[in-house]
Amino acid sequence: MVHLLAGMKKFIYRKIRRVVGSRLLRRPIIDAFHLLWYHPRETWSKNTFLGYPIQQCPLDMHLYQELVYRVKPSFIIQTGVASGGSLLYFASLLDLIGAAPEAIVAGIDIE
Numbered sequence: 784m785v786h787l788l789a790g791m792k793k794f795i796y797r798k799i800r801r802v803v804g805s806r807l808l809r810r811p812i813i814d815a816f817h818l819l820w821y822h823p824r825e826t827w828s829k830n831t832f833l834g835y836p837i838q839q840c841p842l843d844m845h846l847y848q849e850l851v852y853r854v855k856p857s858f859i860i861q862t863g864v865a866s867g868g869s870l871l872y873f874a875s876l877l878d879l880i881g882a883a884p885e886a887i888v889a890g891i892d893i894e
């Protein structure tokens with residue numbers, strides 16, 4: 784029974800991979816992801832960083848840490864602060880990469 788389930792799982796994964804890998808479906812899948820992730824209210828109200836509200840796509844946050852690690856900036860300017868979660872995020876990254884004590888994160892917001 785376990786072998787049968789494992790075989791079915793493999794079969795289904797192979798089918799899904801084939802559909803998802805198709806060039807024809809790439810754009811609609813990306814658009815569907817955007818629609819499902821970006822538009823619901825919960826996406827923006829539930830995300831936190833170390834307990835602080837943050838309105839960032841987690842995939843973008845991964846790319847930010849790669850950039851910060853590579854560039855090792857001495858300052859980061861955040862345009863659009865909202866609750867400040869991303870300020871904490873960027874400040875934490877600067878700490879983690881051992882940035883100089885003078886390194887800063889500055890934020891501005893229209894509101």
Ligand SMILES: C[S@@+](CC[C@H](N)C(=O)[O-])C[C@H]1O[C@@H](n2cnc3c(N)ncnc32)[C@H](O)[C@@H]1O
Pocket residue numbers: 836837838839861862863864865866867868869870891892893894
């Ligand atoms: C998506 S939220 C920012 C989220 C925040 N960076 C975070 O990660 O939690 C967008 C913010 O940008 C601000 N904003 C919009 N237009 C702006 C502008 N022209 N200049 C500065 N801030 C702006 C809004 O007031 C809002 O707080």
